[in-house]
Amino acid sequence: MESPPERAGEVNEFTRAAGIEIPLICGAMYPCSNPELVAAVSRAGGIGIVQPISLTFVHGHDFREGLRLIKRLAGDKPMGMNALIESSSKLYHNRMVRWVDIALEEGVRFFVTSLGKPRWVVDSVSQVGGVVYHDVTERKWALKALESGVHGLIAVNRRAGGHAGPKSEEELVGEVGDLGVPMICAGGVGTPADFVRAIRLGYQGVQLGTRFIATSECRASEAYKQAIVRAEEDDIVLSERITGVPVAVIRTPYIDRMGLRAGAVARWMLRGRRTKHIMRTIYALKSIWQIKRALLDESGKMEYWQAGKSVSGIRSVEPAAAVVRMFAAATERVVG
16 A cells, blocks of 8 residues: 655655644744643644753753653654754763663654764664654764764754754755755744745754744743743844854843853853853853843843744734644644
């Protein structure tokens, strides 16, 4: 018997690998990926991605018990895990290895890797029939990821939140669309129309982050959510002062006071092969606390909010399932 045709929104290589109905990922977000949000997206037919530091440090769960909570809330629908694999810290690397092992023991089979070489994750995940998709911003990183055996690519464009890439959605299709693996569009997708456009460009799915912050399940403060609702595309700026690498944030008086560029000493250290890891660690230790405080600050005084350019299409706070349903309807339009 022949296999069913691969159709966007019904069956394609990505949806089959992830075990989901709708080609939609709720991307891992520090600090916004709380269990209730991850589970709500998975339960609705997409796939929520666990961000381990958010789960443990921000939202206070033991990692294994947090995964089990998500599984119960999601009704045993698939979830994924994000593994940031930069190896500048042996302690962090060892912890990430343990987190991946626990996730595999708890039945997670879809992984998104970021930074560094994902070979060790691919080797572990492939042994149990899972798949690994890797974040890339241009062709050279895609080729390195494929050398490590990844099964798909999360193509992060210049409209993304977090660490945005330098290319447009169209440019990334041109650069990595011929590599023979599924591509997921990450960045600038805030409305069903954005989703339809991405699928028609040749992507097999989309990854949303900012749209899911402005949902009732996300534990972000109401001030943060309303800032996303009010913001326009031009309000998104790139700051080097969070991680040492440009990060997309909403421009606010707090961000203006902090400044967007790294200081002269920090820039010098970030250019060095060895010193860049030291500087990034300094930034990480400082920002991890600031971002956590801003997430939960209901007063709105700490205006330190990450978001991508998809804010232009977000005009209300909705339940996560309602967002997924909107995109499911758009999927039907693409298929039809």
